[in-house]
Amino acid sequence: MTLPPQPLSPLDGRYRASVGQLGDHLSEAGLNRARVHVEVEWLIAQTDRAAFGSEPLTTDQKEALRALVADFGQSAIDELAGLEATTRHDVKAVEYYVRARLADLGLERIAELTHFACTSEDINNLSYAVTVKAAVAEVWLPAFDAVVAALAAWAVEARDVPMLAHTHGQPATPTTVGKEFAVFAHRLQRLRAQVVGTEYLGKFSGATGTFSAQVVADPGLDWPEVSRAFVEDALGLTWNPLTTQIESHDWQAELYSRVSHANRVLHNLATDVWSYISMGYFTQIPQAGATGSSTMPHKINPIRFENAEANLELSSALLDSLAATLVTSRQQRDLTDSSTQRNIGVALGHSMLALDNLRRGLGEIALGHESLAADLDSNWEVLAEAIQTVVRAEVVAGRSSIDDPYALLKELTRGKRVGQAELVAFVEGLDIGDEAKARLVALTPAGYTGIASQLVDRLA
Numbered sequence: 211m212t213l214p215p216q217p218l219s220p221l222d223g224r225y226r227a228s229v230g231q232l233g234d235h236l237s238e239a240g241l242n243r244a245r246v247h248v249e250v251e252w253l254i255a256q257t258d259r260a261a262f263g264s265e266p267l268t269t270d271q272k273e274a275l276r277a278l279v280a281d282f283g284q285s286a287i288d289e290l291a292g293l294e295a296t297t298r299h300d301v302k303a304v305e306y307y308v309r310a311r312l313a314d315l316g317l318e319r320i321a322e323l324t325h326f327a328c329t330s331e332d333i334n335n336l337s338y339a340v341t342v343k344a345a346v347a348e349v350w351l352p353a354f355d356a357v358v359a360a361l362a363a364w365a366v367e368a369r370d371v372p373m374l375a376h377t378h379g380q381p382a383t384p385t386t387v388g389k390e391f392a393v394f395a396h397r398l399q400r401l402r403a404q405v406v407g408t409e410y411l412g413k414f415s416g417a418t419g420t421f422s423a424q425v426v427a428d429p430g431l432d433w434p435e436v437s438r439a440f441v442e443d444a445l446g447l448t449w450n451p452l453t454t455q456i457e458s459h460d461w462q463a464e465l466y467s468r469v470s471h472a473n474r475v476l477h478n479l480a481t482d483v484w485s486y487i488s489m490g491y492f493t494q495i496p497q498a499g500a501t502g503s504s505t506m507p508h509k510i511n512p513i514r515f516e517n518a519e520a521n522l523e524l525s526s527a528l529l530d531s532l533a534a535t536l537v538t539s540r541q542q543r544d545l546t547d548s549s550t551q552r553n554i555g556v557a558l559g560h561s562m563l564a565l566d567n568l569r570r571g572l573g574e575i576a577l578g579h580e581s582l583a584a585d586l587d588s589n590w591e592v593l594a595e596a597i598q599t600v601v602r603a604e605v606v607a608g609r610s611s612i613d614d615p616y617a618l619l620k621e622l623t624r625g626k627r628v629g630q631a632e633l634v635a636f637v638e639g640l641d642i643g644d645e646a647k648a649r650l651v652a653l654t655p656a657g658y659t660g661i662a663s664q665l666v667d668r669l670a
Contacts, residue, residue, distance in 0.1 A: 221556065221559040221560070221563065225559075225563050228562065228563050228566040228567075229559040229563050229566075231349045232555050232558055232562060233555065235342070235345035235348070235555075236341055236342070236554055236558065237555060239282075239287045241338070241341060242290050243279060243282040244338075244340045245301060245337045246278055246282060246286075246304060247279045248333050248336045248337055249304060249325060249333065250276060252325075252326070253267075253275065253320060253323055253324060254267060254444075255440050255444055256320075256326065257320060257323070259436075261428075264320055264323065271315065275311075275315070275317075278308070289307060290303050290304065293307060299330075301333050301334060304333070305324055305325040308324050308325075309321050309324050312324065326427075328416070329416055331455050331456045331543070332414050332416065335412055335413055335456060335457035336412045336413075336414065336441065336447065338462075338551055339410040339412050339445075339447050339457075339461075340410075340445060340446075340447070342410070342462070342465070342554060343446075343447070345555070345558060346405065346465070346558075349558075349562065350561065350562060350565075351402070351405070353566060354472065354565055356565070357568050358402065360568075360569055360573065361394050361395040362392070362395045364387075364388065365388045365389070365391040365666045365669060366388065366666060367388065368388035368391065369386055369388030369389065369662075370388070370663050371387040371577060371579075371582065372384050372386055372655070372656040372659050373385055373386060373491060373582055374585045374586050374589055374592070374655065381585075381589040382592060383660075384592060384655050384656065384658050384659050385659060386663055387577065387582070388663065388666050389659075389663070389665050389666055390482075392665060392666045392668070392669050394475065395669055396668065396669055396670075397475050398476070399670050401468060401472040401475065404468045405465065405468045405472065408461060409448045409464075410447045410448060410461055411448050411450040411460070412441040412447040412449060412457060413437075413441070413449075413450045413456075413457040414440055414441055415433075415434075415437055415451075415453060416455075417455055418455050418542045419452070419455060421433040421437070424436075437451075438451070448461075455543035456539055458537065458539075459536035462532065462533070462551075463534075463536055463537045464533075466529040466530075466532045466533040467529070467530075467533045469525075469561060470525070470526040470530055470533070472561075473525050473529070476518065476522055477518075477522040477523065477526075480515040480516075480518045480519040480568065481519060483512070484512050484515045484516065487512045487515075487575065488512075489585070490578045490580075490581030491577075491581055491582055491585075492575040492577065493575065493576050493577075494512065494574060494576075495574050495575065496510060497574065512571070514567040514570055514571025514574065515567070517564070518564040518565075518567040521567070522564045524560040525558070525561040528560070529558075531550075532550060532551075532553070535550055586654075586655040587655065587656075588627075589627075590630050590633050590655060591626065591628040593633060593650075594619040594620075594623040596650065596658055597615075597636075597637060597640075598616050598618070598619040600642065600646050600650055601615035601618070601640065602615050602616075604642040604643055604646050609642060609643040610643075611641055612640070622636060634651055637651050
């Protein structure tokens with residue numbers, strides 16, 4: 211039995227509600243709308259300078275042309291699909307579409323300025339830059355910021371909650387829950403600044419980047435300046451003056467590498483929280499109607515963090531591939547990037563899905579105070595660091611004659627469980643000053659967190 215037509219990608223099916231906004235920019239329709247936008251703005255830019263004797267368009271005429279972009283909808287999508295079925299060329303279909311609209315508006319006199327002196331890549335590279343820039347700024351970044359905000363809120367809320375640290379999977383110097391969340395928030399804030407700082411480059415220089423057709427058409431015009439003004443002033447991008455037929459895609463490699471790096475930090479967050487849940491440091495808040503296991507009624511699975519982990523891996527795999535392959539084009543042009551770039555939305559979509567799960571997951575956990583306290587109270591040996599450090603300071607100050615304090619504490623604690631009573635008795639017998647001895651006797655694992663709480667204030 212054959213099913214009715216179904217979405218092949220889970221991003222367009224099961225998870226559409228979480229990532230659908232990206233489709234407004236990074237779908238085929240979004241790309242075609244951007245192509246129309248570039249073609250329309252090029253028409254307006256040419257008539258504004260009365261190119262080849264044309265007359266500047268009126269305000270109403272410009273508004274009517276720009277409405278082709280603002281009102282781009284299903285009828286335009288369908289018409290372009292029909293045109294491409296005939297032309298077998300997606301950008302040529304857009305040119306014919308714009309020409310048809312010029313005829314509708316009584317602007318046939320400027321029809322030959324449509325796609326004037328352009329190679330398809332002049333339109334495509336600008337369209338991708340426009341769509342990716344908008345998708346990142348309007349869709350991906352808000353989702354990313356929501357996760358960072360959730361982490362920052364956790365950092366503040368749990369800044370004073372002590373937690374046994376684990377280095378190499380073993381008990382280590384205690385920290386606070388809030389400080390550990392602050393570490394992730396800080397890392398992600400730095401990466402956000404790098405993503406926001408991306409230059410979205412664009413070229414508009416003809417078939418091999420030489421302005422050859424333009425110069426033949428009007429030898430006296432400063433075509434590089436025309437190109438720069440169009441790319442930067444009309445489209446809000448950064449002009450790339452030196453290219454082949456294609457814009458070299460270096461900005462894309464930079465952006466996707468940065469997003470992939472952010473994905474990996476988020477992946478680290480997902481696996482850490484998953485581990486803390488398994489240790490009881492966090493409990494999961496039951497969600498009404500939710501089922502954890504089809505056979506074990508007690509289960510609440512950390513599905514948000516597992517889903518995020520998987521989707522971050524998929525996203526980074528695609529982003530890494532994009533970053534690696536887009537920077538190479540044989541001689542002046544090959545078309546490998548044409549297919550590759552159509553997966554930008556898929557790559558960012560998996561990241562978006564992960565962000566949605568992380569945001570929701572961080573809102574569905576609570577502190578496991580009992581487990582946090584129990585682990586601290588079961589690992590008094592972590593105070594060995596504090597004791598040997600204080601003894602060393604006492605030796606330097608001339609208040610102790612102990613030889614090799616580190617070895618002394620290593621003998622007492624390495625590979626052993628040492629309780630409070632043993633440590634207190636040990637400290638009481640040390641050859642150190644009374645004030646230092648009192649400080650160490652009063653110390654507990656829960657109180658051995660340094661300035662972890664204050665470090666949370668370092669968050670921007």
